[in-house]
Structures are given as structure tokens and as C-alpha cells.
Amino acid sequence: MLGWLSGLPLTLFGLTLLLLGVFPVVTSNLSATVSLAPGFGVLAVNLMLAILVREKIRHNLPLLVFHIALLLIMLSVVVSRLTYFKGWAIMSENETLRQSTGIINQGPWHRSKLNSMPVLQQSFLAYFDEEGRRLDTESWLQPFDAKEAILITNKKTADVAGYQFTISNNLGFSVDLTWISIQGDIIRGLLQMPSQISQPETQGRKLILPDITDDIWLGLEIESARKSFFYPYFSIPDHFYFTVVVGSESQQLKLGESIDLFGGTLILNNIVPWIGYEMYYDPAIYFLLIASIIAVIALGYFLNQRLGDSHWIQENEQ
Amino acid sequence: MNELLFLWLSLGVILFTGLFGWISYIFKERLPSQLGGLLFISWGLLTVALILRWIRLDHGPFTNMFEILASNIWSLILCYLLVFWKMPRLRVTSLIFLPLIYIMYAWLLMVPRTDFPMPSTYNTAWLYVHIGFGKIFMGALVVSAILSLIIIVRQWLDKWLPELPGEYSLQELSYRFLILALLFDSLMLIGGAIWAQQAWGRYWFWDSLETWSFISWLSLAVAVHLKITLKPEPSYYALFIIFVFIISFLTFFGIPFLNQIPHKGAI
Numbered sequence: 001m002l003g004w005l006s007g008l009p010l011t012l013f014g015l016t017l018l019l020l021g022v023f024p025v026v027t028s029n030l031s032a033t034v035s036l037a038p039g040f041g042v043l044a045v046n047l048m049l050a051i052l053v054r055e056k057i058r059h060n061l062p063l064l065v066f067h068i069a070l071l072l073i074m075l076s077v078v079v080s081r082l083t084y085f086k087g088w089a090i091m092s093e094n095e096t097l098r099q100s101t102g103i104i105n106q107g108p109w110h111r112s113k114l115n116s117m118p119v120l121q122q123s124f125l126a127y128f129d130e131e132g133r134r135l136d137t138e139s140w141l142q143p144f145d146a147k148e149a150i151l152i153t154n155k156k157t158a159d160v161a162g163y164q165f166t167i168s169n170n171l172g173f174s175v176d177l178t179w180i181s182i183q184g185d186i187i188r189g190l191l192q193m194p195s196q197i198s199q200p201e202t203q204g205r206k207l208i209l210p211d212i213t214d215d216i217w218l219g220l221e222i223e224s225a226r227k228s229f230f231y232p233y234f235s236i237p238d239h240f241y242f243t244v245v246v247g248s249e250s251q252q253l254k255l256g257e258s259i260d261l262f263g264g265t266l267i268l269n270n271i272v273p274w275i276g277y278e279m280y281y282d283p284a285i286y287f288l289l290i291a292s293i294i295a296v297i298a299l300g301y302f303l304n305q306r307l308g309d310s311h312w313i314q315e316n317e318q
Numbered sequence: 319m320n321e322l323l324f325l326w327l328s329l330g331v332i333l334f335t336g337l338f339g340w341i342s343y344i345f346k347e348r349l350p351s352q353l354g355g356l357l358f359i360s361w362g363l364l365t366v367a368l369i370l371r372w373i374r375l376d377h378g379p380f381t382n383m384f385e386i387l388a389s390n391i392w393s394l395i396l397c398y399l400l401v402f403w404k405m406p407r408l409r410v411t412s413l414i415f416l417p418l419i420y421i422m423y424a425w426l427l428m429v430p431r432t433d434f435p436m437p438s439t440y441n442t443a444w445l446y447v448h449i450g451f452g453k454i455f456m457g458a459l460v461v462s463a464i465l466s467l468i469i470i471v472r473q474w475l476d477k478w479l480p481e482l483p484g485e486y487s488l489q490e491l492s493y494r495f496l497i498l499a500l501l502f503d504s505l506m507l508i509g510g511a512i513w514a515q516q517a518w519g520r521y522w523f524w525d526s527l528e529t530w531s532f533i534s535w536l537s538l539a540v541a542v543h544l545k546i547t548l549k550p551e552p553s554y555y556a557l558f559i560i561f562v563f564i565i566s567f568l569t570f571f572g573i574p575f576l577n578q579i580p581h582k583g584a585i
Contacts, residue, residue, distance in 0.1 A: 007547075008543060008546055008547045009547045009548075011543055011547075012540065012543040012544060012547050012548070015536060015539050015540045015543060016540055018536055019533065019536040019537065019540060022529065022532060022533050022536065025524065025529065026526075026529050026530075026533075032524060155439060155441075155517065157518075164520065166518060166520075280520050282521075285521050285522075288521075289508065289511060289512065289521065292504070292507075292508050292511075293508055295504075296501060296504045296505055296508065299501065299504075300501055303497055303501070307494055307497070312405065312491060312494060313405060313407050313408070313483055313487060313491060314483065314487045314490060314491075
């Protein structure tokens with residue numbers, strides 16, 4: 001039984017399972033983790049037993065290193081799939097990020113590290129050419145535990161609390177607003193408008209205020225020509241106003257103006273630019289990479305030992 | 319100097335080489351001794367064409383399908399020239415290798431010769447590592463597939479290319495080139511992952527090219543293990559190697575075509 005479980009036929013079976021597992025990932029929305037787990041499971045058992053049982057492996061150093069490296073690859077994949085995170089963040093200037101804005105996918109054991117290590121978005125410059133094509137970007141992120149801000153560009157990513165931050169295409173404006181309730185409570189916050197890249201025509205969002213049941217919709221109407229606030233870099237437009245729609249009534253407001261609503265007063269202080277990031281967290285991937293390099297080198301060494309000494313073209317059949 | 323002139327000259331020389339080789343083999347039952355030299359001249363002319371383009375655009379042949387095809391023809395001929403030089407017994411396989419190159423040249427002539435600027439993410443040494451290993455991988459796999467094709471054809475024409483060894487020796491040789499392909503494919507994927515991390519902040523994204531690269535790698539791994547474990551008959555094994563070659567060839571040339579833009583990652 002041990003001989004069979006540690007043998008190459010089971011390796012072949014595991015590899016075939018892995019190969020078959022890739023197709024559902026390509027053709028459907030099935031998670032790669034679920035789809036590839038059976039193949040990886042079989043190969044992990046096969047590998048562990050091969051290292052323990054097979055004399056041929058244990059007495060050949062390159063072959064042993066190759067198999068241990070393969071086992072490390074398996075372990076790294078398991079840790080990776082349990083703890084990884086893929087999502088995105090939208091950060092306005094001077095806003096502090098304590099959790100991601102959205103999650104694309106994450107492992108069941110992933111716990112956000114940003115709560116204990118928040119990050120502040122300092123200023124950013126997103127350059128565009130006259131035709132509106134995106135050029136380079138310079139954005140400064142200030143992690144709370146770091147002395148200096150980190151610069152991120154189109155080519156340079158940043159590592160914050162283990163999360164890889166990469167600049168995305170999206171950017172836009174947030175409305176900086178203050179809500180003063182009848183009881184005198186003051187709340188200040190940001191309402192992020194949709195992306196100026198993907199949704200420039202629909203610059204509005206539903207606004208939810210404490211203890212207010214009415215539907216409130218806040219729109220940002222930009223009067224300036226698009227080129228004027230995109231070229232040479234993305235900036236606050238010179239001319240804009242707000243539209244506040246409560247129920248069936250709508251009112252236009254300028255910067256700094258306020259509107260009395262049932263339950264309090266809403267003041268529109270300013271607009272600030274925001275920038276989007278893709279976020280990726282995977283603590284195991286570095287080990288995966290190192291183990292892969294070791295595995296390939298060890299296999300190359302072993303094959304050179306085995307095949308290098310014999311003639312490549314053999315005259316005698318079988 | 320016009321790079322196209324050298325490209326056409328290269329094509330002309332290689333067409334002549336193949337015709338000369340085939341005619342000589344059909345009528346004299348041996349390859350002309352000048353075949354290797356002619357192949358080398360064709361490769362040299364293609365090298366000049368690529369260098370002239372590199373100088374004109376100030377970047378290597380990496381950005382569009384025209385450049386990728388041209389550089390792969392270049393690397394395949396180079397890999398094959400090494401085999402031609404080091405393994406004289408295999409020289410007769412040029413009768414199969416050259417028609418494959420003709421197909422790629424024909425494809426190259428149909429692709430638009432657009433000039434693209436090099437993306438900023440390509441400005442890294444990992445580009446050369448990734449692409450270099452990829453080219454060796456494809457070169458080794460092409461040789462393995464040609465040897466497998468000979469095994470298959472010999473099922474009907476058992477006296478075909480008698481200069482070459484028997485089926486089991488061809489299978490062993492094909493298998494060794496397959497192992498080389500697996501090693502260099504692994505190195506290509508590792509190099510690509512490091513480059514992707516540097517350029518886009520992630521090692522792997524499961525985009526279509528990455529997924530198909532993984533499928534190609536797994537097919538290669540299965541093929542290598544198949545030989546050791548099930549010890550299949552040469553003809554069946556040869557069929558599997560041809561299948562692996564088709565998967566890898568489509569991954570190399572088909573998937574970037576479907577995506578319109580060669581592998582550029584997620585962002």
C-alpha cells in the first residue's frame with residue numbers, strides 16, 4: 001500500500017487531476033482553490049510518502065532536495081490559498097484607510113491587518129496627455145508605523161502591512177461634507193463619487209445620514225471642460241456645483257453652502273480627488289517562488305547526473 | 319538599411335534551402351552538405367533584420383505579433399542549428415523542420431508590421447530571462463515533436479528516413495528533449511512570475527495566457543511521468559507528445575492572438 005501511495009503512477013494520477021482541475025477555472029467561475037485542491041492533495045500525500053519510503057530518493061541528494069522543494073511548494077500553496085486576499089481600495093487625499101474598500105477574493109483564514117496598521121493617503125499626481133491618455137502617476141502613502149511616506153508609481157508598487165498596493169486606472173472626486181443634527185451632533189465624512197474614468201457621466205451617489213429615512217441623492221455637476229482638469233494632471237475642476245435631491249425635490253448648491261433637511265443641516269465643504277488601488281496579500285508566495293527555483297535547479301542537477309553520462313542517440317533498440 | 323529587405327532575403331534563402339534539401343534527398347537519397355551553411359546564412363539574415371528593427375525602434379522584438387513571430391522564428395532556427403551541429407545523425411529532420419518554419423514565415427507575412435512603443439513594464443532584465451527561457455523551451459519541444467512525428471509516420475512508412483535510429487531510440491531522444499522543454503518551461507514560468515511581481519504587483523493572476531501556460535506545463539509534466547510509469551508504445555507516446563506540442567504552440571502563439579495584445583498582465 002505504501003509503495004503504491006508513494007509511487008510514480010500516483011504522481012501521474014495527481015498531475016492529471018491537477019490538469020483536469022484547471023479547465024473548470026478557465027471555463028466557469030469555480031474558484032481555483034477548490035478546483036485544484038484534489039490534485040494538490042494527492043500529490044502532497046504522494047510526495048511525503050515518497051520522501052519517507054523511497055530509498056532511491058533519500059540516497060540521492062539532488063533528488064531529495066527536488067522532492068523536499070516540491071513539498072514546500074505544496075505547503076506554500078496551501079498556506080497561500082488559506083490566507084490570501086485580493087481586493088481594492090479607493091482613497092481620497094488625506095483619508096486614512098483602515099480596511100479595504102472591496103474584496104474580489106480571499107482565503108478563509110485571512111484577517112485584515114489594516115485595522116492595526118492603517119495607512120494615510122497623502123497627495124497624488126496622475127498625469128494625462130492632451131488626448132486624455134494616462135501617463136505616469138505619483139502617489140504617496142503614509143503607513144502609520146513608517147517614518148516616511150512611500151511613493152507608488154505606475155511601475156512601482158508599495159508594501160503596506162504585507163498588502164501589495166498597485167495603482168489602478170480609476171480615479172475621481174469625493175465630496176467632503178458635514179452633517180449637523182438637530183441635537184447638535186457634528187459628523188464629518190467623505191462621499192466618493194463614481195470613477196471619472198469609467199463613469200464620468202453619472203457623478204452622483206445616494207447619501208445615508210444618521211436617523212434620516214428619506215432618500216437623499218447627492219450629485220456632482222462639473223461645468224469645466226474635461227481636459228481642463230485632466231491635463232497635465234488630474235485636479236479639482238474650477239467650476240462645479242452640487243445637486244441634492246430629497247424625495248421629488250431637488251436643489252442646486254455651491255461649495256460651502258448648506259441645506260436644511262428634516263433632522264439637521266448638511267454642509268458641502270469641498271471636493272477632494274481620490275485614487276484607486278488594487279490590493280494583494282499573500283504571505284506564502286515568496287516561499288513558493290524560492291522553493292520553485294530550488295526545485296528546478298535540483299531537478300536540472302539530477303537529470304544532468306542521469307542523462308549527461310549516457311549517449312543521447314542510442315544505437316541499440318531497447 | 320531596410321530591415322524588410324533582409325527579412326525577404328532570409329525567407330528566400332530558407333525557401334531555397336528546403337527545396338534544395340528535399341530535391342537532393344528525393345533524387346540522391348542524402349542531404350546536401352551545404353544545408354547547414356545555408357540555414358545559418360538564412361538565420362544570419364534574419365538576425366540582421368531584427369537588429370535593424372531594434373536600432374530603428376530602440377527596443378527588442380517583444381511588443382507585437384509581428385515581432386514575436388519573427389523573434390521566435392529566429393530562436394527556433396538557432397535552437398535547431400545547435401541540434402544540427404551537435405547531432406549529425408538528426409540532420410535529416412531538417413526536411414520536417416523547414417516546412418514548419420515556412421508556415422511561421424507565411425504567418426509572419428500576413429501579420430501587420432505595426433510599430434509599437436515598448437511598454438514601461440518591459441524595461442527590466444526579467445523580460446530577457448522570461449523570454450529567453452521560453453524560446454529554449456519551445457526549441458526543445460519542437461525537436462521532440464519532430465522526432466515524435468517521425469515515429470508516427472513510420473507506422474505507415476517503416477523505411478522512412480532510415481538514417482535515423484529505430485523507434486525506441488527516437489522515443490528516448492524525444493523524451494530527453496521533452497525533459498529539457500519541461501525544465502526551461504519551469505524556468506520561464508518562474509522568471510515570468512518574478513517579472514509580473516515587479517511590474518504589476520502579483521506573481522500570478524490566472525489571466526488566459528498564464529492559465530494556458532500552466533496547462534502546457536502540466537501537460538509536459540504528465541508526458542514526462544507517463545513515459546516512466548506506463549512505458550507506452552513509442553507510437554502512442556509520440557501522439558501524446560504531439561498533443562503537448564499543439565497545446566504549447568497554441569499557448570505560445572494562439573492565446574496572445576486571441577487577446578489581441580501580447581501578454582501584458584492584468585493592469
